[in-house]
Amino acid sequence: MDTSVGKFAIRVNDLVVGFGHRVILDHLSLDVRRGEILGLVGASGGGKSVLMRTIIGLIPRRSGGIEVMGARIGSPHDVGTQRAAGKWGILFQQGALFSSLTARQNIQFPLRENLVLSSALLDEIATAKLEMVGLTPEDGDKFPSELSGGMTKRVALARALALDPAIVFLDEPTSGLDPIAAGDFDALIKTLQKTLGLTVFMVTHDLASLNTVCDRVAALADGNIVAIGPMRELLQSDHPWVRAYFHGKRSLMLQPKAS
Ligand SMILES: Nc1ncnc2c1ncn2[C@@H]1O[C@H](COP(=O)(O)OP(=O)(O)OP(=O)(O)O)[C@@H](O)[C@H]1O
Numbered sequence: 001m002d003t004s005v006g007k008f009a010i011r012v013n014d015l016v017v018g019f020g021h022r023v024i025l026d027h028l029s030l031d032v033r034r035g036e037i038l039g040l041v042g043a044s045g046g047g048k049s050v051l052m053r054t055i056i057g058l059i060p061r062r063s064g065g066i067e068v069m070g071a072r073i074g075s076p077h078d079v080g081t082q083r084a085a086g087k088w089g090i091l092f093q094q095g096a097l098f099s100s101l102t103a104r105q106n107i108q109f110p111l112r113e114n115l116v117l118s119s120a121l122l123d124e125i126a127t128a129k130l131e132m133v134g135l136t137p138e139d140g141d142k143f144p145s146e147l148s149g150g151m152t153k154r155v156a157l158a159r160a161l162a163l164d165p166a167i168v169f170l171d172e173p174t175s176g177l178d179p180i181a182a183g184d185f186d187a188l189i190k191t192l193q194k195t196l197g198l199t200v201f202m203v204t205h206d207l208a209s210l211n212t213v214c215d216r217v218a219a220l221a222d223g224n225i226v227a228i229g230p231m232r233e234l235l236q237s238d239h240p241w242v243r244a245y246f247h248g249k250r251s252l253m254l255q256p257k258a259s
């Protein structure tokens with residue numbers, strides 16, 4: 001095991017990101033521990049996806065430092081970013097799969113981009129990844145238009161796992177799924193964390209996911225992390241936005257009504 005990386009999989013220090021005159025992330029710092037599932041919550045449009053995309057080098061920053069698995073992140077072609085990119089898998093919020101490729105070809109895409117492998121080996125790996133996410137080899141022949149939402153998320157996860165990453169970034173992986181499918185997806189993430197020792201950085205609005213799979217939850221508000229810790233600690237936070245999020249009308253609807 002590479003011990004040079006130390007305790008943290010991701011270190012974000014004093015990060016500033018903006019577009020034009022708008023500052024989205026304002027001197028934000030965040031450490032993600034190796035092997036943990038960290039959930040990130042925040043208002044819609046608050047900068048969660050921007051944070052994720054900045055960490056992986058897709059959005060340039062104005063200042064601040066970012067390290068992933070011990071490598072310093074710069075622009076996409078920097079050596080540090082490239083070194084870290086070999087260790088991460090990503091499930092983006094938008095348009096998860098290439099519509100003209102089958103599920104299997106989608107899963108093989110990062111392998112083809114990064115490695116030279118025989119087609120027999122590519123097929124073997126894709127079948128193994130399909131199985132890992134609970135899909136059959138036959139599902140691999142389907143095109144994205146032939147998959148349900150839950151299957152699409154699973155294929156996207158299989159693709160994120162294609163290169164056997166140490167860390168996966170998931171941007172709202174369970175949005176649009178029914179609670180049972182979302183629960184299955186959460187259980188899968190937890191299993192992968194346990195069996196592969198994955199570090200998971202997960203943007204989510206799903207209160208059940210936050211409660212059941214996340215080791216810690218970070219709340220993003222006003223361009224900064226305003227609370228971070230296990231869910232029980234966040235529930236006790238007195239930050240106004242965090243209180244409104246977890247104790248607002250909609251989340252209270254989840255609790256049984258007093259008669
Ligand atoms: N490339 C870009 N250029 C200009 N503005 C951008 C860009 N990307 C994001 N933004 C802006 O940054 C802000 C944060 O967007 P972001 O996508 O991070 O929100 P989010 O927290 O992920 O929201 P949601 O929960 O709705 O997905 C938004 O106001 C968005 O319009």
Ligand SMILES: [Mg+2]
Binds near residue numbers: 048049050093171
């Ligand atoms: Mg987003």
